Structure formats: structure tokens, C-alpha cells
Amino acid sequence: MRIGILGTATFATALATGWTRAGHDVIVGGRSPERAKAAAQASGAQARPLSEIGEGCDAVLLSVHWEGIADILAAAGAAAGSLAGKPLIDPTNAVDHGYGVLRTEPGRAIAHRVAELAPGAHVVKALNLFPSTRWTTSSPSPSAVAMCGDDPRALEVVGSLVRDLGGVPSVLGGLDRARQLEEVAGFVIALAFAGVDPQSAIPALPQP
Numbered sequence: 047m048r049i050g051i052l053g054t055a056t057f058a059t060a061l062a063t064g065w066t067r068a069g070h071d072v073i074v075g076g077r078s079p080e081r082a083k084a085a086a087q088a089s090g091a092q093a094r095p096l097s098e099i100g101e102g103c104d105a106v107l108l109s110v111h112w113e114g115i116a117d118i119l120a121a122a123g124a125a126a127g128s129l130a131g132k133p134l135i136d137p138t139n140a141v142d143h144g145y146g147v148l149r150t151e152p153g154r155a156i157a158h159r160v161a162e163l164a165p166g167a168h169v170v171k172a173l174n175l176f177p178s179t180r181w182t183t184s185s186p187s188p189s190a191v192a193m194c195g196d197d198p199r200a201l202e203v204v205g206s207l208v209r210d211l212g213g214v215p216s217v218l219g220g221l222d223r224a225r226q227l228e229e230v231a232g233f234v235i236a237l238a239f240a241g242v243d244p245q246s247a248i249p250a251l252p253q254p
């Protein structure tokens with residue numbers, strides 16, 4: 047697949063690395079061409095201007111700090127429909143680090159804001175829970191990647207990209223479940239900052 051990545055920092059570079067290793071053609075762009083070039087060099091991807099990131103891509107990853115979402119989607123031409131019809135993966139966490147409190151208003155998810163800013167894009171909330179290192183280092187057991195979205199084809203595409211990273215996709219439901227996935231990230235972040243292993247706060251249920 048051809049995958050476009052909006053963002054050039056840690057998470058963008060980690061996933062670009064995972065997907066280029068899996069044989070995909072990855073392009074990255076950000077507001078700094080120099081940082082895009084560095085992310086591309088580090089990951090085996092190619093750097094492109096933000097206005098070209100949606101072009102010809104089978105999927106696009108939005109990988110910027112949540113406060114930069116509107117700016118980067120605007121620069122990528124999303125308002126004019128550049129991402130329409132494409133799976134748009136949203137791993138962003140609009141969370142106060144340290145406290146884990148969501149910065150979105152009650153009942154709303156940042157994924158809903160992403161959908162508003164990218165009309166026609168098939169937003170899939172995914173990959174927001176594990177740190178980037180999970181996808182760059184091997185793990186003894188595969189991790190389930192909970193995701194949600196409204197478009198079945200987009201969920202299939204993102205599920206396949208999750209498998210390519212070494213994860214196991216698990217579809218929770220439609221995009222109306224995105225708030226729940228974002229709250230889970232807040233829960234995990236809050237416990238981790240308090241020095242508690244989040245896995246110790248989840249019951250170990252018998253496997254079916």
C-alpha cells in the first residue's frame with residue numbers, strides 16, 4: 047500500500063519504520079521540511095510537502111500533537127476533500143499528561159473533531175494506546191489493537207496495517223466508541239504516571 051503520514055515526530059517515525067519494513071511505500075510530511083526529511087531518512091520513507099500527502103494514498107495516518115490537528119489537516123487540504131474516501135487513522139490522545147484527563151468536552155472525542163476537519167475521510171480511531179516503542183521492538187506476545195470506525199472497508203485496511211506492525215486488530219464498533227478508546231488511554235496514562243502498571247488494574251479473565 048501507499049501510506050501517507052501527517053507528522054514527523056516519534057510516533058510518525060516509528061510507524062513509518064514498521065510499515066516500510068513490511069514493504070509499504072510510505073510518505074511523510076510536516077510543517078518543517080527538514081524534520082520531514084529526517085523522519086523519512088530514519089524510517090526508509092520519503093518526505094513530501096503536506097499538500098501531497100493524501101495523493102494516491104491507500105491510507106493516511108494523522109500523527110501530530112492534538113493541538114496541531116486543525117493546522118496540519120488544513121495544510122494537507124483536508125477541508126477541500128484531499129482525504130475524502132480514504133481511511134484516516136487517528137491515534138491522537140487529547141489528554142493531559144500526568145493526569146490522564148481528556149481535553150475534549152464531555153461526550154465528544156477528538157476523533158469526531160478529526161472527522162469534521164477532514165470531510166469525507168473514513169476516520170478510524172486506532173493505535174492510540176500503546177507507546178511507539180511497542181511497534182519498533184519485538185514482543186513475546188501480540189498486542190490487541192482496539193479500533194473503531196464507521197466504514198467497513200477502512201476498518202479492513204487499517205486492520206491489515208495493524209497486522210503488518212505485529213498487532214491483532216480488534217474492532218469495537220463505530221466511531222461513536224472513539225471517546226471510550228480515548229478515555230482508556232487517559233486511564234492508562236494516569237496510572238503509568240502514578241507509578242502503577244496499568245495491566246495490574248485490569249482483571250485477567252479466562253480465555254473463551
Ligand SMILES: NC(=O)c1ccc[n+]([C@@H]2O[C@H](COP(=O)([O-])OP(=O)(O)OC[C@H]3O[C@@H](n4cnc5c(N)ncnc54)[C@H](OP(=O)(O)O)[C@@H]3O)[C@@H](O)[C@H]2O)c1
Nearest residue numbers: 053054055056057109110111114117118138139174177178
Ligand atoms: N509517542 C507515542 O508513543 C504515541 C503513542 C500513541 C499515540 N500517540 C499520539 O500520536 C501523536 C504524535 O505523537 P508524538 O509523540 O510523535 O508527538 P507529539 O509530541 O504528540 O507531537 C509532535 C508532532 O506534532 C506536530 N505539531 C504540533 N503542533 C502542530 C501544528 N500546530 N501544526 C502542525 N504540526 C504540529 C509536531 O510538528 P513539529 O515537529 O513541526 O513541531 C510534531 O510532528 C500524538 O497525537 C500522540 O497523542 C503517540
